[in-house]
Amino acid sequence: MTQLTGRAGLLPRQAPRVVGAIRLSRYHDSTTSPEVQEEMITLAAHRIGGVLVGWAKDIDVSALKTSPWEREELLYWLERPDEWDVMVWQRMDRAVRSMADMANLGRFAEKHGKRLVFASGPGGDMLELDFGSAMSELIMLMLAFAAQLEGQTIVERNQGAAARLQSLGRWAGGPVPYGFQPERKTFPDGNEGWWLGEHKETADIRRAAIARAIAGQSFNEITDWLNSSGSVTPANHRGRLAGRDEDSESVWMATTVRSMLLSALNRGHLVTREGLTVRNTDGSPVLQGVALINDDTWRELQEALKSRAVEALQAPRRRDAHELLGILTCHWCSSNMHTGVRTDAAGVVTPQFRCNSARHGKAAPKPTIARAPTVAWVHAEFVNRFGRVRQTQVVRTPGVDHRPESEELEANLAELGARLPQMRGAAADVVAGQMNGIAARLEELRKVPFVPPKVQEVQLDTTWGDAFTKADNEERRQMMLDLHVRVTVGPPTGWRRPVEERLTFEIDRPDPEQDAPDDIVFQESL
Numbered sequence: 001m002t003q004l005t006g007r008a009g010l011l012p013r014q015a016p017r018v019v020g021a022i023r024l025s026r027y028h029d030s031t032t033s034p035e036v037q038e039e040m041i042t043l044a045a046h047r048i049g050g051v052l053v054g055w056a057k058d059i060d061v062s063a064l065k066t067s068p069w070e071r072e073e074l075l076y077w078l079e080r081p082d083e084w085d086v087m088v089w090q091r092m093d094r095a096v097r098s099m100a101d102m103a104n105l106g107r108f109a110e111k112h113g114k115r116l117v118f119a120s121g122p123g124g125d126m127l128e129l130d131f132g133s134a135m136s137e138l139i140m141l142m143l144a145f146a147a148q149l150e151g152q153t154i155v156e157r158n159q160g161a162a163a164r165l166q167s168l169g170r171w172a173g174g175p176v177p178y179g180f181q182p183e184r185k186t187f188p189d190g191n192e193g194w195w196l197g198e199h200k201e202t203a204d205i206r207r208a209a210i211a212r213a214i215a216g217q218s219f220n221e222i223t224d225w226l227n228s229s230g231s232v233t234p235a236n237h238r239g240r241l242a243g244r245d246e247d248s249e250s251v252w253m254a255t256t257v258r259s260m261l262l263s264a265l266n267r268g269h270l271v272t273r274e275g276l277t278v279r280n281t282d283g284s285p286v287l288q289g290v291a292l293i294n295d296d297t298w299r300e301l302q303e304a305l306k307s308r309a310v311e312a313l314q315a316p317r318r319r320d321a322h323e324l325l326g327i328l329t330c331h332w333c334s335s336n337m338h339t340g341v342r343t344d345a346a347g348v349v350t351p352q353f354r355c356n357s358a359r360h361g362k363a364a365p366k367p368t369i370a371r372a373p374t375v376a377w378v379h380a381e382f383v384n385r386f387g388r389v390r391q392t393q394v395v396r397t398p399g400v401d402h403r404p405e406s407e408e409l410e411a412n413l414a415e416l417g418a419r420l421p422q423m424r425g426a427a428a429d430v431v432a433g434q435m436n437g438i439a440a441r442l443e444e445l446r447k448v449p450f451v452p453p454k455v456q457e458v459q460l461d462t463t464w465g466d467a468f469t470k471a472d473n474e475e476r477r478q479m480m481l482d483l484h485v486r487v488t489v490g491p492p493t494g495w496r497r498p499v500e501e502r503l504t505f506e507i508d509r510p511d512p513e514q515d516a517p518d519d520i521v522f523q524e525s526l
Contacts, residue, residue, distance in 0.1 A: 016085040016115070018050035019077045022057045023094045034059065037090040044088050044119035044126055053084055067101045081112040088117045092127075176241055177265050178234040179206040180289050196268070196289025199241075203292050205231045206260065210293060213261050214304045219254045222261075226252040234260075261305065267291045267298055277408065322353075323375055323473040324487070327480050330355040331488045331504075332364045339371065353489065367489050373499045378487050379468075381505045382480060387465030392458065400451040409442045483507065 020041040022034050034057060045052050056073040068074050077084060089095045095118070096102045106129065109116050121127025176182060176196075183197035205226070212222050232240070233250040240246070268291040269277045277285045293301070328337040335357040342350045351371040360366045416435050423431055464483075468476055490502040 016048060016050035017053045017083070018045040018048075018086045018088055019084045020045065020052055020055045021074055021077075021087055021089045021095065022055065022059075023061055023071065023074075023089075024059045025062050037094065040090045040119040041088045044117055045086075047126060048086065048115075048117065048128075050086055050088075067098070068096065068105055078108065081114065084114075086115040086117055088119060090118070091120050092118050094118075176238050177263075177289075178237055178260060179203040179292055181241060198290050198292065199237070202232060202237050206266070206292060209257065210261060210266065210297065210301055214297075214300050216304065219258045219261070223252050223254045223257045226257065261301065265289070266293050266301075267295070277412065323477055324353070324378060325477065327378070327477065327485055328353060328374070328487050328489060330357065330367060331490050332367070333357045333359045335359075337367075337369075337489060340368070342368065355489075365491075367491060367502075369489050369499055369502060374489075374503065377500050377503060378480075378505070379476065382476075382485065383465050383468055385505070385507075386468070386483065387463065389464050391460040391462050391464055391467060400448060402445040402448055403450065406442060406445050409438050409445070413438055413442070 020038065022037045022041070024034060024037075038055075042052065054077065056071070056077050058071040058073050061071050069078060077087070092102075095116075096105060105116065108114070109129070116129045118127045118129075179199055179202045180196040181199040183195050185195035185197075209222050209226065212225065213219075217225075231252070232246075233252055234256060235250045236246045264271050264277045264285070267285075268287045268289045270286040270288040271277055322339050325336060329335060330337060333355065335355055337353040338356050340352045340354045342352050344350070352368050353371050353374060354368040355366045357366070413435060416431050416438070420428060420431050420435070464479065468479060471479065484507060486506045488504040488506065490504065
């Protein structure tokens with residue numbers, strides 16, 4: 001159908017100018033599809049002898065959560081009352097589900113002399129609101145009250161149905177998560193229901209993102225990889241499943257990647273909007289789909305994300321990273337040395353390390369030192385000291401620590417406790433049962449004592465010299481950091497003083513046995 005968007009002057013004044021208003025809460029609601037609404041609105045416009053001049057199509061918009069002035073396309077026409085005479089909806093609940101919104105819409109129509117028409121009113125016949133009498137206003141508010149009551153009833157019914165489905169381990173509907181697709185399944189109780197099965201293409205992409213996170217990539221790096229590789233976005237994934245055209249402007253965002261990696265949905269768990277796992281009455285997680293990764297991979301992912309957060313707190317990444325960053329420091333202020341250049345009178349440029357700390361004054365000039373011979377000397381000194389020493393590896397034996405699970409259960413209890421007063425009937429019964437089960441599970445966990453992990457250092461078959469020779473500069477830097485190597489740059493005294501006379505190579509390795517309790521103290525302080 002051709003959509004007319006002409007101005008008032010282009011149409012005969014005797015023909016009412018009609019704007020058709022369409023609203024849909026969910027695009028997959030086939031019983032009130034946009035096509036059905038458009039057909040009924042068109043017929044109503046013809047019945048009143050009007051001419052359609054435009055459409056306001058607001059899809060995926062709830063009338064319970066938004067007023068007419070909060071819907072983008074409808075707002076366009078409400079702000080241009082001179083360009084139309086009549087606004088037509090399929091039904092009143094397509095326009096409002098609130099008495100307050102209906103009153104505001106009525107005042108707007110009375111002020112601007114507009115007609116509001118509903119293609120299907122009480123009894124199925126067309127309804128037009130007349131704002132010229134008090135009785136008409138009363139009828140209008142009564143109908144709006146009925147729409148509001150119906151909306152609240154639908155919300156309560158959906159909450160109860162969702163809680164019931166969740167307690168049975170069914171998928172209750174909603175936006176399809178990335179990596180999944182809805183499937184019909186026969187459950188152990190013999191009944192059929194919806195379940196989130198694996199969607200091969202997007203599940204592989206989600207697992208690849210998880211693998212990159214475990215390997216140490218940041219959220220931004222993973223986001224750049226997803227966009228550069230042309231991976232289908234979550235929005236387009238849902239659009240494909242719904243049979244809609246893809247949005248060419250849809251892109252991955254780092255916040256989306258972060259949420260995807262942190263979500264327990266990777267294990268098939270049902271999660272709340274806050275990201276908490278929903279649990280059964282016995283405290284076990286409620287499943288709503290297949291697990292995309294196993295428990296070992298999940299634990300590796302959590303450790304990788306946790307260590308990245310700790311690294312960000314301890315030593316934020318720098319854009320001027322170099323081969324000795326974190327190793328080469330100033331003798332006076334102990335700050336890291338940074339890269340720079342020196343240009344002599346002949347125009348020869350020499351790369352340097354220099355201290356940029358603002359704490360230096362005239363009495364303590366900032367030291368500089370040639371970069372290439374410094375790097376060569378530090379690498380050679382490392383091989384000289386550790387070349388024949390066998391590599392070691394710290395082996396951590398996990399202890400018994402139910403504190404993370406206990407904290408998660410406590411958060412679940414708090415979240416369910418906040419929701420319970422707002423629920424009634426079956427939904428309240430289900431939530432109360434979940435809280436009792438979680439409380440029982442929490443009590444059992446608190447009976448298990450905490451056992452700290454054990455840490456020991458074992459020798460490997462390879463030497464540090466072999467590994468250092470084969471490594472690149474970044475890997476060499478990480479080896480020196482692991483062995484707590486620190487090199488101090490002394491003051492620039494003496495003419496043409498050799499770099500080795502200004503450098504002090506030091507090692508300050510903690511006892512690995514002491515590292516375990518120190519680590520526990522640090523983690524508990526976060």
